[in-house]
Amino acid sequence: MCSAPAIDLNSDSGESYGQWRMGDDEAILPLISSANVACGFHAGSPAGILSTLRAAKRLNISVGAHVAYPDLVGFGRRNMDISSDELTADVIYQIGALQGLAAAAGTRVSYVKPHGALYNTIANDERQARAVIAAMLAVDPTLTLVALAGSRLITWAQEDGITTVAEAFADRAYHQDGTLVSRRERGAVLHDPQQVAQRVVQMIINGGVESVEGVFTPIAAQSICVHGDSPGAVEMARQIRLRLDEEGIQVKPFMQGA
Template sequence: MSAAPPCIDLNSDLGESYGQWVMGEDAAILPLISSANVACGFHAGSPAGILETLRAAQQLGVVVGAHVSYPDLVGFGRRNMDVASDELTADVIYQIGALKGLAAAAGTCVSYVKPHGALYNTIAHDKRQAMAVIAGMLAVDKSLSLVALAGSALIGWAREAGVHTVAEAFADRAYHRDGTLVSRRDSGAVIHDAQEVAQRVVEMITKGGVMSIEGEFTPICADSICVHGDSPGAVEMARQIRQRLDAEGISVRAFKQGA
């Protein structure tokens, strides 16, 4: 029996424009991805803008996830916060609920949760906050999947709680030899060459890892790869990735949802 052709989910953070302030190019990115992490209003996103993105995702058959965050509009959700567990759980419930309502109006549904920014990074290793986020997900919809950093402790905690997990890697981020992301404060943390990024994505899928910033091959087992939609040249980079995947016979489709 021949092996199934390789496939990967491509996700991007969308719905982050706020009134007259435009972030990213949602309309251009959506046709290139299979999953959209849509802002829920806590770090970015106005109701009208979110609804527009959801309608576009529905028309293109792109799966929708809740991009939940700390309550941090001013800092775009990138500031660390020591939020009490019950408050964080309620924040997650609130954000998923808001997006579910808008998604229903757009004719689609929320299938997964991907935390944003500082919350994403914190719960990768902070069990107290991680469990608060998981509790919020389970309180709303036990079938929701959780997108989490590949190799992080969060994946194990979520699975123990009965949550379906999706391991995520980043197309344009550099990795250390231990599989952790190079801090954005460090030189070389973000890769800007579209062809290099496309090559790294192919290596993640076909070889199961990439070269680390230290020059060593680093295993990364990913179910989904994030393509940032708000960085300079993001659309062209996403196009290069799709073209390279097509050329390599790698299909792009949404990851399998939770039970």
């Protein structure tokens, strides 16, 4: 008897900073299975991060370190030409900070997912990619790396013994080569909850989506991201869960025992 298909849903969280609010963790966390928690470099204050981690613990959600360039002003979305040693140290620092807060919340950090410009850069920039991989190996070689499906980063990480999870994006447009459409371009981010939910089902059942060029593009993903800071993110996540339930697709963390 074949088991029901399953997918991990992840979302960025813990990104509020003091009185400045980003996303709605309280509403979106119950709808996902893995939380990419900010580590203070692009967003997130210690008290807010701790609150998010406690909520993740209550909901039995897997926790990942959402590491980034040191760019609070730009929300981590500006490219930075950082030396390898500095980038490795920055990532070690962020993982360690989140591990401490996670322990206080009664949970643990089980994976790493880079954020924003760092995520996009290391998908194909081997020097910076190796620096991030070195940080993970130095802190905890058992950490899993979440990376863009089809990216070279997955190969580099696996060469160094890092377990990887390929990721797709529910609310982002794709080119036919499997790369994301730049946020600077019109239509890069999708906002219609029904359309986004249908695309997620298509990714899981058909193994891909239609690109902006109108060509079906294969995307083999084990986890799908719903951006928590997108307008209407909570309704988007609700519609995705509704459609997955209708199709008999389970939502569960990619980390066993999370």
